[in-house]
Amino acid sequence: MNNLLATWMFTNQNSTDRNSYFMNLALQQARKVLGNTGSNPAVGCVITKDDNVISAGFTSINGRPHAETNAINLYKNKLNYSNIYITLEPCSHHGKTPPCVNLIIKKKIKKVFFSINDPDQRSYKKSIKILKKHKIKVNNNILKNEVNLFYKSYIKSKKNVLPYVSSKIAISKDYYTVDKKNKWITNLYSRGRVHLIRSFHDCIITSSRTINTDNSRLTCRINGLVERSPSRIILDKDLKVKISSKIIKEAKVFPTIIFFNKNNKNKINLLKKYKVKLYKIPLNSRGLLDLKKTLIKSKELGFSRILLESGLSLTSNFLKEKLIDNLIVFISKKSLGKNGLRNMKKNLNYFTKRKKKKIVKVNLFKEKLIFYKLK
Numbered sequence: 001m002n003n004l005l006a007t008w009m010f011t012n013q014n015s016t017d018r019n020s021y022f023m024n025l026a027l028q029q030a031r032k033v034l035g036n037t038g039s040n041p042a043v044g045c046v047i048t049k050d051d052n053v054i055s056a057g058f059t060s061i062n063g064r065p066h067a068e069t070n071a072i073n074l075y076k077n078k079l080n081y082s083n084i085y086i087t088l089e090p091c092s093h094h095g096k097t098p099p100c101v102n103l104i105i106k107k108k109i110k111k112v113f114f115s116i117n118d119p120d121q122r123s124y125k126k127s128i129k130i131l132k133k134h135k136i137k138v139n140n141n142i143l144k145n146e147v148n149l150f151y152k153s154y155i156k157s158k159k160n161v162l163p164y165v166s167s168k169i170a171i172s173k174d175y176y177t178v179d180k181k182n183k184w185i186t187n188l189y190s191r192g193r194v195h196l197i198r199s200f201h202d203c204i205i206t207s208s209r210t211i212n213t214d215n216s217r218l219t220c221r222i223n224g225l226v227e228r229s230p231s232r233i234i235l236d237k238d239l240k241v242k243i244s245s246k247i248i249k250e251a252k253v254f255p256t257i258i259f260f261n262k263n264n265k266n267k268i269n270l271l272k273k274y275k276v277k278l279y280k281i282p283l284n285s286r287g288l289l290d291l292k293k294t295l296i297k298s299k300e301l302g303f304s305r306i307l308l309e310s311g312l313s314l315t316s317n318f319l320k321e322k323l324i325d326n327l328i329v330f331i332s333k334k335s336l337g338k339n340g341l342r343n344m345k346k347n348l349n350y351f352t353k354r355k356k357k358k359i360v361k362v363n364l365f366k367e368k369l370i371f372y373k374l375k
Contacts, residue, residue: 019113022046022053022085023142027115027150029058029067030087034150035200035305036061036228041088041118041154043067047075047109049082061228066091068100072107079107086114087147089140092130093122101127104136111137115147119158156325157304162295166201166326167308167315168194169344173332176340177312183214189364190330195220197328199228203303205294207314208236217246218309219254230307231255233298235314237289238262243270251276257301259294291321312342319351319374327352327372330364 029044036042040063047055057071065073068090072079090100090112104112117125117140128138148155153164170186171177179185198204199220206218211234219229234241236258241248247256252275259281268278279297284290298306308318318324329348352372360369 018051019085019139019142022048022083023087023113023115023147025053025056026085026087027143027147029056030150033058033061035202035230038063038202039157039302039304040064040066041151044087045071046085047071047079047082048085049079054082064097066097066100069097069103072103079109081108081110083111083113084109085142086112088116088151089114089118089123089125090127091118091120091123092126095122101130104131105134109136111139113139113142115140115142116144116151119155121158152325153305157299161299162292162323163203163299163304163306164326165205165295165306165308165318165324166197166328167318167324168197168328168330169312169315170194170330171332171344171348172334172336172340174335174337174340175343175345175348176336177344178341179336180339180341185336186330186332186367187365190332190367190369192222193362193364193369194330195222195225198230198307199225201230201305201307203231203233203298203306205233205235205298205306205308206310208234208239208241210310210314211245211247212240212242213311215246216309217250219250229254231257231303233257233259233294233303235289235294236260237283239264239267239271241271243274248274248276259289259297261289288317291318291323295323312344312347316347319347322375325373325375327374329368329370329372331368331370333366 026044026046030042033042037059040059043059043066045057045067046053055071055075057067057074059067060070068086084104090104092099092101112131131138156164169177172185204218210216218232220226232247232254237260239260239262257277259279261281261283271278281289281294281297308315356373358371360371362369
């Protein structure tokens with residue numbers, strides 16, 4: 001942004017508008033790496049001087065370096081009297097990297113703006129005191145509601161033993177989840193959107209039944225996003241997944257995990273040759289894998305944003321146990337009638353009744369995309 005444009009934009013705006021504008025730019029930076037920063041949150045950062053953006057950054061893939069470090073190091077000149085906008089309270093504890101507040105102090109940044117406090121107790125509400133001690137002005141709670149929504153999964157990961165779970169389903173106009181004549185219910189554009197949604201998660205959970213039926217790869221097959229394909233967890237109580245399936249054959253490239261219960265040494269040894277990791281999970285009272293314990297184990301393995309992509313049976317079981325935070329529904333423009341199987345209407349109406357929903361304004365060529373907030 002040049003000086004003339006900045007002057008035009010902010011001449012009649014108060015400081016609240018200006019700060020919201022720059023914080024929104026920082027949030028856009030954070031969105032770039034959502035689901036790709038490991039146990040660390042996806043943070044965005046913008047540095048300004050005289051109402052000009054002079055640098056920007058986001059948390060690196062897998063979580064380090066942090067956004068503040070990336071933005072500061074990107075700018076090669078002095079940062080004296082600059083302002084820094086950060087979506088999350090800057091860290092103030094020594095971890096695998098030094099505290100970001102130390103770097104901010106060292107670079108003599110004049111003002112620090114952040115949106116919400118970091119729920120990590122090592123940093124929670126500690127940065128303001130440190131920064132003010134060094135005569136750095138601090139302003140927080142900018143775009144608080146929007147940023148709180150963005151960090152919903154991270155906040156849950158710090159306060160709950162369970163990870164944040166979104167579930168994706170595709171249905172026909174008359175609510176069927178399977179087309180007897182075609183593999184796909186939705187069109188190419190909706191399926192492309194699914195690949196983008198996958199890139200915002202660090203893990204996909206599915207069932208061996210889905211893999212054996214659809215031979216799904218569960219990767220991000222969009223140019224530029226392939227390397228952001230999430231890890232895959234297959235729920236496979238009796239180790240029935242086909243060795244010939246694409247997901248197993250690609251396990252050396254895309255991390256793949258199987259949660260099982262029934263021992264089968266030969267199958268286990270064969271899967272391990274394909275670099276598949278296996279973990280034994282206890283059964284529930286119905287003789288199925290305990291879904292809550294699968295999620296607890298998933299979080300222990302480092303996953304905090306999970307996308308459930310499976311058939312009607314497993315999705316319904318997750319819904320019944322209230323383990324889904326966010327339901328993503330793609331609705332085809334076509335009805336299947338007698339060619340449809342496994343109707344979702346009853347379950348969808350029951351679990352989404354009185355739930356907040358958002359119809360996403362994106363062109364899917366007459367198909368719909370709806371987000372339901374279940375928790």
